[in-house]
Structure formats: C-alpha cells, structure tokens
Amino acid sequence: MHKPLLVTDFLDRARRHYGEEEAVVATTGERFTYDEFGDRVDRFSAVLRDRGVEKGDRVAVLDPNTHYHLEAAYGSMQLGAVHTPLNYRLTSEDFAYILEDAGVDAIYADHAYAEKIEAIREDVPTSTFVTNDADAVDGEWEAFDEIIEGVDPDVERPEMSEDDVITINYTSGTTGDPKGVMRTHRTETLHAYLVSIHQEIADDDVYLWTLPMFHVNGWGHIYAVTGMGATHVCSRGVDAGWIFDTVVEEDVSYLCGAPTVLNRLVDHYDTEDPATTGANDVRIATAGSAPPEATIRTVEEEFGWYLTHVYGATETGPLITTSDARRHFDDDSADRFAIKKRQGLGYLGTDVRVVDEDGEDVPRDDATIGEVVVRGNQVMEGYWNKPEATEAAFSERIEGYYHTGDLATVDEHGMIAIQDRKKDIIISGGENISSIELEDALFDHEAVSDVAVVPAPSDEWGETPQAFVVPDDDVDDPDALESDLVEYTREALASYKAVRSVTFVEALPTTATGKVQKYELRAELWEDEDRMVGQG
Structure with a gap:
C-alpha cells in the first residue's frame, strides 16, 4: 500500500491524538494546546489564501524561535506553499538576494527584524507583509493576531504529492551567495522519522528551542516534535542563565545546541552553579563541529545531561550520523567521551561513505583521510534554480552521492570523525594538519574560552597553523599566553602540528547556529596573497 508522505501529517496527528495537551509555550507567556495551535494555523492558511497564495508559491518567514514561526510554517504548508525560513542574522542586502532568488509571494517577519525587510521593500516581489507587532514596525504591515481574527478557518487543501517541494532552506553562505536547498514532503518526512528514532523523541518530551528554527527547519524538529505530540518551549535568543532556568521551570527533557552554546553553558555553570534539571532527565544533541572532550565531560558528569553528537549539512536534511552507539562504549567509562566526539555512524537507511580522490572507500584505519559523501532519503532534491551546482554537488568523486566537502577518517566500526573541511586543511611542508585536532588541544588549556585554527601563509612551509583565541577574562599578559599556547600545543601534539602564532x-x-566562519579568518590572513592556499 502506498500512502503519500506529507509534512501536514505531523500536525494532523498531534491534533487528532493530543488536541487538549499543551503544544506550545510561547515567548509571550501564552500557552497553546494542539487544538488551539492548530486553529491558529488554519486561520493563517485562510489569510494567505485570501491574499492569493497558492500551491507552489513561496512564503518567507523571518523569525526567532517563537510560536509565530511554527504557525506561519504550517499555515503555509497546508496550502502546499513552500516554507522559506530566513536567517535573522543576515543583512538587508542578503535578504534582497534571497527573496528575489526564491521569488517569494508573502513574508512574515518578527517585529524585531522587519525593518531589514522594510529597507528593501521595493525590491521584494510581493505585496503581503505580516508581522506580530505592526505598531513597532515602520511601513505598512499587517498584524498576525488581528488578521487571523474572524477568518473562516475551514481551508480546503490542494492535492499534494510527496515529491512536491515544500521547503527551501538557504545555506549559510559561508563560501559565496546562499543557495536554496529544495526539500520535498518526502525528504522532510523521512528525515523527521529518523530524528524521532535516533533522538528518541516521545510524546511526553518537553523540547526547548535553543536551535534556530530557520536552520533546516530546526534540524527537522518543527516536524518531529509536533508529530509526536510533544511540547515546544519557544525562545527569542540564547542566554545561558535563561536556558538553565527554563530547563528547571518547564521540566525540559530535550534540547539542541552547537558547541558554542555548550561553552556558554559550561562557563555559566562554572561561575553560577545553577540547578540543571527539573522533573525530567535531560538529553542534548550537538552538531556543527566536534565539541572538546572536556566539554562533553562537563555536560554529562556535572550537568547530568545525556549528550549525543550528530552531524550533517543543510543539503542532507541535515542529520545523517550519530555518535550514540551505546554498544561501542560503557556509560560509566571515560572512554565514551572520545567516541561521543566523533560524528559517528550513519542514520538508518543512510549510506555514508568516506572516499578518496578516485571515489574508493578509504580503509577503516582511523588515519586515512577522505571526503564524506552520502546517499539517503533525507538528502535534498537539489538547489533552487541552480542545476549546474546541483550536478556538481552529486558527481565530483562518485556519482549519485552528495559531496559534503568534509574530510574524515573511519574507524573499525565504521564511525567517522571529521578532520577538516577541504578548504581548511592545513598542509605544512607536505604534512596534513587537522585544525580540529589543534582546536581540541587548545580547548583543554584553562586560559582558552574559544578557539579556531586556520592556515596562515608561510614562506618556509607554505602554510602554518594560526590560532584565533578568545581568552578567559582574567588573562593579564597576552604575550606570555601566546608563548604558553604555542608550547602547549608542541607538548600535546607532534611538533610539526604546533601553532606558530596566536x-x-x-x-x-x-x-x-554557532558554526565558526573560518573563511573570514582565512581572508584576513591571506588578503595580501595571490591565492588562498600555500605552496608547502
């Protein structure tokens, strides 16, 4: 039997089985059941319909993690319109490019960010502008709560296919103009199923939104958490103290956070010693880059939270691997931290490989480096209006696999460990140096709060490792600390891997989402060079 996989099924299921249960804890203090949440979604669908939005049209959403984002997303998708979330840290110029590229037909923008859209209003291909607080925004904007009042919520849905594009997620643009990643009902649905399984999402979960909803639809959690009938706790930003307070007050059981968020939590915990759990045990998923073992140790042993390291890219759903391989580590053993730092094993139904330049699998020796390529039902349909870029992404080393651009090794169990981005690997005197390995070593130094390592040009070696360090507040002598850090890495690692400058x-x-934009650091170091790679 074939039943189409549609993203609208997630909210339908929650309303059918959990209508009177709490669905959303809003940043405004309001609380909505799934019946109430669903009714608001229906009304927003009706508003869009009345303004001419149809199946296949694009509806942009510029919003922090509020209930309006969830309502605008589902309200659009119920019409078969394409949900197009926007990164709220971008500039007006960035938005002008994306909105024109996507050809948006309507925009919802939070009042705190609407001015960035107002500045380019004449360049945007739509006349429908909605916000949550029209009085706080210059220009002609409609107020969400006002326009859904008195609207008939009975909206007939169009016929939809699981192969229809239903979201466009723009890449972060760290290496050029953002590209619109097209995702279908099918890819979104199957990815949400995988997230529900591997992240063990259940109907009694209380999920705290510290991960931006715009980021690949919050790693698919706008679907998974909703479909399971769990509770969304919304937020307007990431503050370590607020996170701990909310975990306790709302009995949060699950949240996500990039390593930078984990660092903020650890720093706050070290100085304030807050309570870390409410009535529920807490799980946290992290991704973006490998967190240092010391951070994982603090999260698990001091906070009492269970950490899972996951990995992927905007183009892959995003999630394709997990470090949660409990038959390969003992929960009471310190050895688990080294395993949890790895990106890990492929998700169910996901073919993750590490291949050499000829497209052949590298040996499982945890030493030979190759590129991570992936094939799975959660991988994107392609880039919006960019067929050549789509072809290149799926064909460089091996045909039919998405090429992540990440370099990794594979251990005896098939667990991958990312060593670097292809563009970030440091080749010094013919030797490959992993910036991640150096960063992990420097993170263990008590004076280092945050760090990124990139290649710097060298007349002698072609490239040498350069560290950009955020020191702890109590550092008095940076010159002495620089010498100390150079020596520290020399003692911790092979001498050729040591940083040369800080x-x-x-x-x-x-x-x-907390991913360090190394290209900015590289550009600063290489601005006087003819090329961005050394001749080592």
Whole structure:
C-alpha cells in the first residue's frame, strides 16, 4: 500500500491524538494546546489564501524561535506553499538576494527584524507583509493576531504529492551567495522519522528551542516534535542563565545546541552553579563541529545531561550520523567521551561513505583521510534554480552521492570523525594538519574560552597553523599566553602540528547556529596573497 508522505501529517496527528495537551509555550507567556495551535494555523492558511497564495508559491518567514514561526510554517504548508525560513542574522542586502532568488509571494517577519525587510521593500516581489507587532514596525504591515481574527478557518487543501517541494532552506553562505536547498514532503518526512528514532523523541518530551528554527527547519524538529505530540518551549535568543532556568521551570527533557552554546553553558555553570534539571532527565544533541572532550565531560558528569553528537549539512536534511552507539562504549567509562566526539555512524537507511580522490572507500584505519559523501532519503532534491551546482554537488568523486566537502577518517566500526573541511586543511611542508585536532588541544588549556585554527601563509612551509583565541577574562599578559599556547600545543601534539602564532580576539565570527566562519579568518590572513592556499 502506498500512502503519500506529507509534512501536514505531523500536525494532523498531534491534533487528532493530543488536541487538549499543551503544544506550545510561547515567548509571550501564552500557552497553546494542539487544538488551539492548530486553529491558529488554519486561520493563517485562510489569510494567505485570501491574499492569493497558492500551491507552489513561496512564503518567507523571518523569525526567532517563537510560536509565530511554527504557525506561519504550517499555515503555509497546508496550502502546499513552500516554507522559506530566513536567517535573522543576515543583512538587508542578503535578504534582497534571497527573496528575489526564491521569488517569494508573502513574508512574515518578527517585529524585531522587519525593518531589514522594510529597507528593501521595493525590491521584494510581493505585496503581503505580516508581522506580530505592526505598531513597532515602520511601513505598512499587517498584524498576525488581528488578521487571523474572524477568518473562516475551514481551508480546503490542494492535492499534494510527496515529491512536491515544500521547503527551501538557504545555506549559510559561508563560501559565496546562499543557495536554496529544495526539500520535498518526502525528504522532510523521512528525515523527521529518523530524528524521532535516533533522538528518541516521545510524546511526553518537553523540547526547548535553543536551535534556530530557520536552520533546516530546526534540524527537522518543527516536524518531529509536533508529530509526536510533544511540547515546544519557544525562545527569542540564547542566554545561558535563561536556558538553565527554563530547563528547571518547564521540566525540559530535550534540547539542541552547537558547541558554542555548550561553552556558554559550561562557563555559566562554572561561575553560577545553577540547578540543571527539573522533573525530567535531560538529553542534548550537538552538531556543527566536534565539541572538546572536556566539554562533553562537563555536560554529562556535572550537568547530568545525556549528550549525543550528530552531524550533517543543510543539503542532507541535515542529520545523517550519530555518535550514540551505546554498544561501542560503557556509560560509566571515560572512554565514551572520545567516541561521543566523533560524528559517528550513519542514520538508518543512510549510506555514508568516506572516499578518496578516485571515489574508493578509504580503509577503516582511523588515519586515512577522505571526503564524506552520502546517499539517503533525507538528502535534498537539489538547489533552487541552480542545476549546474546541483550536478556538481552529486558527481565530483562518485556519482549519485552528495559531496559534503568534509574530510574524515573511519574507524573499525565504521564511525567517522571529521578532520577538516577541504578548504581548511592545513598542509605544512607536505604534512596534513587537522585544525580540529589543534582546536581540541587548545580547548583543554584553562586560559582558552574559544578557539579556531586556520592556515596562515608561510614562506618556509607554505602554510602554518594560526590560532584565533578568545581568552578567559582574567588573562593579564597576552604575550606570555601566546608563548604558553604555542608550547602547549608542541607538548600535546607532534611538533610539526604546533601553532606558530596566536591572535587574541573578543569573539569568533559565527553563523546563527554557532558554526565558526573560518573563511573570514582565512581572508584576513591571506588578503595580501595571490591565492588562498600555500605552496608547502
């Protein structure tokens, strides 16, 4: 029997079985049951319909993690319109490019970010502008809560196919103009199923939104958490103290956080010693880059939370691997931290390989480096209006696999460990150096709060490792610390891997999801060079 896989099924199921249960804890203090949440979604669908939005049209959503984002997303998708979430850290110029590229037909924007859209209003191909607080926004904007009042919520859905594109997620643009990643009902649905299984999401979970909803639809959690009938706790930003308070007050059982978020939590815990759990045990998923073992140790042994390291990319769903391989480690053994730092094993139904330049699998020796390629039902349909880029993404080393651009090794169990991005690997005097290995070593130094390592040009070696370090507040002598860090890495690792220079900064440039934008650091170092690679 064949039943189409549609993203609208997730909210339908929650309303059918959990209508009177709490669905959303809003940032405004309001609380909505699934019946109430669903009714607001229906009304927003009706509003869009009345303004001419149809199946296949694109509806942009610019919003932090509020209930409006969830309502706008499902309200669009019920019409078969394409949910197009936007990264709220971008500039007006960025939005102008994306909105024109996507050809959006309507925009919902939170009042705190609507001015960025207002600035380019004449360049945007739509006349439908909706916000949550029209009085706080210049220009002609409609207020979400006002326009859904008095609207007939009975909206007839169009016929939809599981192969229809239902979301476009734009890449973070760290290497050029953002590309629109097309995802279908089928890819979104199967990815949400996989998340529900591997992240063990249940109907009694209380999920705290610290991960941006715009980021590949919050790693698919706008679907998985909803479909399971669990509770969404919304937020307007990431503050370590607020996170701990909310975990306790709302009995949060599950959240996600990039390593930078984990670092903030650890720093706050070290200084404030907050309570870390409410009535529920807490699970946390992290991704973006490998967290240091010391961070994982603190999260699990001090916070009492269970950490899972997952991995993927916007183009892959995103999630394709997990470190949660409990038959390969003992929960009471310190050895588990080294395993949890790995990106891990492929998700169910996901073919994850590490291949050499000829497309052949590298040996499982945990030493030979190759590129991570993946094939699975959660992988994107392609890039919006970019067939050549789509072809290149699936064909460089091996045909039919998405090429992640990440370099990794594979151990005896088939668990991968990312060593670097292809563009970030440091080749010094003919030797490959992993920036991640260096970063992990530097993270263990008590004076280092955050760090990123990139290649710097060298007349002698072609490239040498350069560290950008955010020092702890109590560092008095940066010059002495630089010498100390250089020697520290020389003692911790093979001498050729040691950093040669350290630049101290107040903060590292990051995307909204906490991924360090190394290309900015590289550009700073290589601006006087003819090319961005050394001749080592």
